[in-house]
Amino acid sequence: MSNDTVSKPGVTVLASKISKIYVEEISSKVNAIKNIRPNGPLLVGFLANDDPAAEMYASWTKKTSEDMGFRYELRRIDEKDFLEEAIIETNRDRQVDGIMVYYPVFGNAQDQYLQQVVAKEKDVEGMNHVYYQNMYHNIRYLDSENTIKSILPCTPLAIVKILEYLKVYNSLLPQGNRLYGKKCVVVNRSEIVGRPLAALLANDGAIVYSVDVDNVQKFTRGEGLKFKKHHVEDLGGFSADLLKQCCSEADVIVTGVPSESYKFPTEFIKEGAVCINFSSNKNFDESVKSKASLYVPMTGKVTISMLLRNMLRLIENSEKSKNP
Amino acid sequence: MSNDTVSKPGVTVLASKISKIYVEEISSKVNAIKNIRPNGPLLVGFLANDDPAAEMYASWTKKTSEDMGFRYELRRIDEKDFLEEAIIETNRDRQVDGIMVYYPVFGNAQDQYLQQVVAKEKDVEGMNHVYYQNMYHNIRYLDSENTIKSILPCTPLAIVKILEYLKVYNSLLPQGNRLYGKKCVVVNRSEIVGRPLAALLANDGAIVYSVDVDNVQKFTRGEGLKFKKHHVEDLGGFSADLLKQCCSEADVIVTGVPSESYKFPTEFIKEGAVCINFSSNKNFDESVKSKASLYVPMTGKVTISMLLRNMLRLIENSEKSKNP
Numbered sequence: 071m072s073n074d075t076v077s078k079p080g081v082t083v084l085a086s087k088i089s090k091i092y093v094e095e096i097s098s099k100v101n102a103i104k105n106i107r108p109n110g111p112l113l114v115g116f117l118a119n120d121d122p123a124a125e126m127y128a129s130w131t132k133k134t135s136e137d138m139g140f141r142y143e144l145r146r147i148d149e150k151d152f153l154e155e156a157i158i159e160t161n162r163d164r165q166v167d168g169i170m171v172y173y174p175v176f177g178n179a180q181d182q183y184l185q186q187v188v189a190k191e192k193d194v195e196g197m198n199h200v201y202y203q204n205m206y207h208n209i210r211y212l213d214s215e216n217t218i219k220s221i222l223p224c225t226p227l228a229i230v231k232i233l234e235y236l237k238v239y240n241s242l243l244p245q246g247n248r249l250y251g252k253k254c255v256v257v258n259r260s261e262i263v264g265r266p267l268a269a270l271l272a273n274d275g276a277i278v279y280s281v282d283v284d285n286v287q288k289f290t291r292g293e294g295l296k297f298k299k300h301h302v303e304d305l306g307g308f309s310a311d312l313l314k315q316c317c318s319e320a321d322v323i324v325t326g327v328p329s330e331s332y333k334f335p336t337e338f339i340k341e342g343a344v345c346i347n348f349s350s351n352k353n354f355d356e357s358v359k360s361k362a363s364l365y366v367p368m369t370g371k372v373t374i375s376m377l378l379r380n381m382l383r384l385i386e387n388s389e390k391s392k393n394p
Numbered sequence: 395m396s397n398d399t400v401s402k403p404g405v406t407v408l409a410s411k412i413s414k415i416y417v418e419e420i421s422s423k424v425n426a427i428k429n430i431r432p433n434g435p436l437l438v439g440f441l442a443n444d445d446p447a448a449e450m451y452a453s454w455t456k457k458t459s460e461d462m463g464f465r466y467e468l469r470r471i472d473e474k475d476f477l478e479e480a481i482i483e484t485n486r487d488r489q490v491d492g493i494m495v496y497y498p499v500f501g502n503a504q505d506q507y508l509q510q511v512v513a514k515e516k517d518v519e520g521m522n523h524v525y526y527q528n529m530y531h532n533i534r535y536l537d538s539e540n541t542i543k544s545i546l547p548c549t550p551l552a553i554v555k556i557l558e559y560l561k562v563y564n565s566l567l568p569q570g571n572r573l574y575g576k577k578c579v580v581v582n583r584s585e586i587v588g589r590p591l592a593a594l595l596a597n598d599g600a601i602v603y604s605v606d607v608d609n610v611q612k613f614t615r616g617e618g619l620k621f622k623k624h625h626v627e628d629l630g631g632f633s634a635d636l637l638k639q640c641c642s643e644a645d646v647i648v649t650g651v652p653s654e655s656y657k658f659p660t661e662f663i664k665e666g667a668v669c670i671n672f673s674s675n676k677n678f679d680e681s682v683k684s685k686a687s688l689y690v691p692m693t694g695k696v697t698i699s700m701l702l703r704n705m706l707r708l709i710e711n712s713e714k715s716k717n718p
Contacts, residue, residue, distance in 0.1 A: 151626040154530075178608075179585045182506050186523040199510040199523065206478075261503045284502075302475040 080359045085371040088235045092375040093138065099382050100139035110141045111167040111385055113194065113378075114160055118147040123350035124172035127370055131170070134374045140381070150175055154187055161189035167388075168194035168381040173262075182261065191388060194381040196223040197262070206269055207299055218387045221380045225348060226267040228372040229324060230274075236344055236364050238322055239274070249276035253319050257281045257334065258326030263348060267324065272300040279305070279316035286312050314338050322346070325353035336361055404683045409695040412559045416699040417462065423706050424463035434463045435491040435709055437518065437702075438484055442471040447674035448496035451694055455494070458698045464705070474499055478511055485513035491712075492518035492705040497586075506585065515712060518705040520547040521586070530593055531623055542711045545704045549672060550591040552696040553648060554598075560688050562646055562668055563598070573600035577643050581605045581658065582650030587672060591648065596624040603629070603640035610636050638662050646670070649677035660685055 100110060113135055115128055128144050135142040145160075147153045153175060160166050169192045175181055190198035200212065204220040212218040233239055239248040254271050258264035259282040268280040272289035280287045285307050292301030306312060317323065317338040325334050326348045334353050339345065339361040347353045348369040358365055424434060437459055441452055452468050459466040469484075471477045477499060484490050493516045499505050514522035524536065528544040536542040557563055563572040578595050582588035583606040592604040596613035604611045609631050616625030630636060641647065641662040649658050650672045658677050663669065663685040670690040671677045682689055 155623065158531075179503065179506060180589065182503060183523070183526065183585055186510070187527060199507070202507065203511060207482075261507055265504065299479065 080362045080365055082359065082365045082367065083236065085232070085366060085369050088232055088366075089134075089371040089375045091235070092379065096375065096378050096382065097138045103382075103385065106389065107167070107385070110139045111381060112141045112143065112165060113168040113170065113381060114166050115142065115144050116147055116153060116156060116160075116169070116171045117144060118150050118153045118175045119172065121172070121174070127350075127374075128172055130371060131374050131377075134371070135378060138378060140378065154184060157184070157187050161187075161192060166192065167385055168192050168377075170195050170377060191384060193221075194224070194377045194384065196221045196227070196377075196380055202261075202266060205266055208273060212387070217390055219383055221383055222270075222376075223262070223266055224376040224380055225263045225369070225373050226270055228369050228376045229263075229267055229346060229348060230270055231376065232346060232366055232369060232372055233271075233322065233344070236366075238344055243275070246273070247275040249274040252276045252321045253279070254322040254324065255279045255281060255313075255316050255320045256324045256326075257313075257353070258324075258349075259287070260326070263326055269300045276322075279320070281308065281313060281316070283308055286316060310335070317343075325349060327351070327353050334358075404686045404689055406683065406689045406691065407560065409556070409690060409693050412556055412690075413458070413695040413699045415559070416703065420699065420702050420706065421462045427706075427709065430713065431491070431709070434465045435705060436465045436467065436489060437492040437494065437705060438490050439466065439468050440471060440477060440480060440484075440493070440495045441468060442474050442477045442499045443496065445496070445498070451674075451698075452496055454695060455698050455701075458695070459702060462702060464702060478508060481508070481511050485511075485516060490516065491709055492516050492701075494519050494701060515708060517545075518548070518701040518708065520545045520551070520701075520704055526585075526590060529590055532597060536711070541714055543707055545707055546594075546700075547586070547590055548700040548704055549587045549693070549697050550594055552693050552700045553587075553591055553670060553672060554594055555700065556670060556690055556693060556696055557595075557646065557668070560668055560690075567599070570597070571599040573598040576600045576645045577603070577640075578646040578648065579603045579605060579637075579640050579644045580648045580650075581637075581677070582648075582673075583611070584650070587650055593624045600646075603644070605632065605637060605640070607632055610640060634659070641667075649673060651675070651677050658682075 115131055117128055132142045147156055160169055169188050173181055175184060185197040190200055201221055205222055210220055212220050243250055249271055254276050256264055256268050256278060259280050268278045268289040271278045272291050278289040280289055286305040288303045288305055289300050292299055320340055320343055322344045324346045328349055330351050332353055333355045336357040341361060342363040344364045345354055345358055345362040346366040439452055439455055456466045471480055484493055493512050497505055499508060509521040514524055525545055529546055534544055536544050567574055573595055578600050580588055580592050580602060583604050592602045592613040595602045596615050602613040604613055610629040612627045612629055613624050616623055644664055644667055646668045648670045652673055654675050656677055657679050660681040665685060666687040668688045669678055669682055669686040672693040
C-alpha cells in the first residue's frame with residue numbers, strides 16, 4: 071500500500087464503469103425481441119434547447135443505444151412552441167417505441183406540462199404522473215390483474231442502482247430494508263429527481279434528509295400509514311448549521327444542484343461517506359476525495375442504461391396489451 | 395347624467411352579480427338529477443393551508459353549493475403530507491361526486507403533482523392534465539366516440555364567461571372568433587390560469603400579450619398549424635416599457651399576481667379598457683376606476699359557479715359511462 075493510498079483512501083467510481091454491468095443484460099434482451107423489432111427498437115430524443123449538457127447527454131444516449139442494438143433518432147426542435155405537437159405526432163407513430171425529451175425546455179412549470187404530453191406507453195424516462203404516483207405508493211403494476219408492470223423514473227432509479235453497486239445497499243438484509251440503519255442527505259427536492267429519490271431511499275429503510283433552498287425535511291418509511299408510503303417531517307428552514315448537523319452522521323450524500331457556482335461544503339462530509347452528484351454541474355470540488363470513501367462525479371450514463379431497460383419493459387407491456 | 399358620471403364613467407362589476415346568471419341553470423340541473431342524487435351531489439373541498447383567502451373561498455364554495463342544492467363538505471388536513479392519501483381515499487369513495495383542493499398547499503412544484511392525484515372523474519376544477527391538453531388543442535371530448543365531454547379548467551373558464559358578460563365577446567361574430575380585433579394583456583403565465591387563459595382568448599380570435607416576470611409573449615390563433623392550436627411568439631424580456639407598449643392598445647387587461655404589494659400601473663391602462671383581477675390580492679388600486687370602462691375586482695364567485703357546472707358535467711359523464 072503506497073503512502074498515497076493511505077493519505078487519500080477515497081476512490082472515484084465512474085458511471086461508465088457502473089453502467090457496463092447492464093450491457094449484457096440489455097443487449098441480450100434486445101436480441102431476444104428481434105422477431106418483433108427486426109431492426110431494433112426505436113428511441114426518439116427531442117432536443118429543444120442549446121444546453122451543452124443536454125447535447126452531451128444526447129450523444130451518449132445515441133452511442134449507448136446503438137451499441138446495445140437499439141436505433142436512436144435525435145430530433146432537434148428550433149421553436150420550443152412546436153415541441154408539444156412533435157411529441158403528440160410521435161406518440162401516434164407506430165414506428166417509435168420510446169420517447170425522451172432533453173430538459174429543461176422552457177425551464178419553468180411548463181416543462182411539467184410537457185412531461186405529461188409524452189404517452190405513458192412510450193415514456194422511457196418514467197415521467198408520467200402514473201409512474202411517479204405508483205412509485206410513491208409502492209405499486210408495481212399498472213393494471214388490477216398485475217400483468218402490466220409500472221416503471222420507475224430513470225434518474226432516481228439510476229441512483230438506487232449506483233448505491234447497490236457501491237454496496238451501500240446491504241444484500242444480507244431483506245429486500246425492501248437493505249438501507250436499514252443508513253442515513254442519507256439528498257440536496258435537491260425537485261419533483262423529477264430529489265423528492266422521488268428521497269422517497270425511494272426511505273422506502274428501502276434509510277433515514278433521508280431532503281434539503282432544498284427553503285427547508286430541510288426528514289423522510290422515513292411510514293409503517294403506520296394506510297398506504298405503503300414514506301413519512302415526511304419538516305425539520306425547519308434551510309441553514310448551513312442544520313445541513314451540517316444532518317451531514318454529521320450521513321453515510322451517503324447525493325447532490326443535484328443545477329448551478330455552476332454551487333459547491334457542497336467538503337468540511338460537512340463525514341469521513342468515509344459515499345458522495346454522488348447527479349447535477350450536470352460539479353457540485354463537489356476536488357477536495358471531496360479527501361473525505362469520501364466512494365465518489366461518483368456524474369450519473370448520466372447509468373441513467374441511460376435505466377431508460378433503455380425501461381424501454382424494453384414498455385415494449386413488453388405493449389406486446390402483452392396486444393396479446394393478453 | 396350627473397357630472398360624476400361623466401368625469402368617472404367607469405363601472406365596477408362584482409363577480410357576485412355575474413355569477414347570479416348561472417344560479418337558475420345550475421339549480422334546475424341539480425333538481426333534474428334528484429332521481430340519481432336524492433340528497434344532492436356531494437362536493438368535498440380539501441383545505442391544508444391557513445391562507446385566509448383560501449378560507450374565504452371555501453366558505454363561499456359552501457354557501458354557493460348549498461344554495462344551489464349541492465352538499466358541500468370541507469375537510470381540513472393538518473399535516474400537508476397526509477393530503478395525498480386523503481385525496482386517494484376520496485377518489486375511491488362512491489359517495490363523493492366532486493373533489494377540489496384549496497391551493498397553494500406546498501406552494502411549489504409538488505402542488506402540480508397533487509393536482510394530478512385527484513381522479514379526473516371527480517376533478518371539478520378541471521386541473522387534470524387531460525383537460526388542459528384537450529383545452530390547448532380544442533378537443534371537446536374525452537372519448538373517440540364523442541360522447542364523454544371534456545371540461546375546462548374553472549378559473550380560465552370563469553374569466554372567459556366574465557368577458558362574455560361584459561360584452562367583450564361580440565355575439566354578432568361567429569362562435570370561435572368573437573374576440574376578433576381585440577387585444578388583451580394577461581399578467582400571469584402560470585400553468586393553472588395565465589397560460590391556459592392566454593390560449594383560450596387567442597383561440598377565440600384575440601391577440602394576447604402574456605406577461606410574466608421573465609418575459610412577454612404574444613399568443614395568436616395559429617391557423618396554419620396541424621393541430622388547432624394557438625401560436626406563441628417571444629417578444630423579449632420583461633420591461634416596464636414593453637408592458638406599456640402592449641397596454642397602449644389593449645382592450646382588456648387581466649391580472650393575477652399573487653403579491654400584496656404588486657399594483658398594475660394605472661397610467662398604462664388605455665382609456666376605457668376592461669380590467670379584471672383574478673388574484674386574491676388587489677392588483678389594481680382605486681385609481682383604476684378613472685381609466686377602466688368596466689372593472690371586475692375579484693373573480694372567485696364566478697369560478698365557483700364554473701366548478702359546480704363542471705361537477706354536473708362530470709356526473710353526466712359518469713352516468714354515461716355506466717349506461718353507454
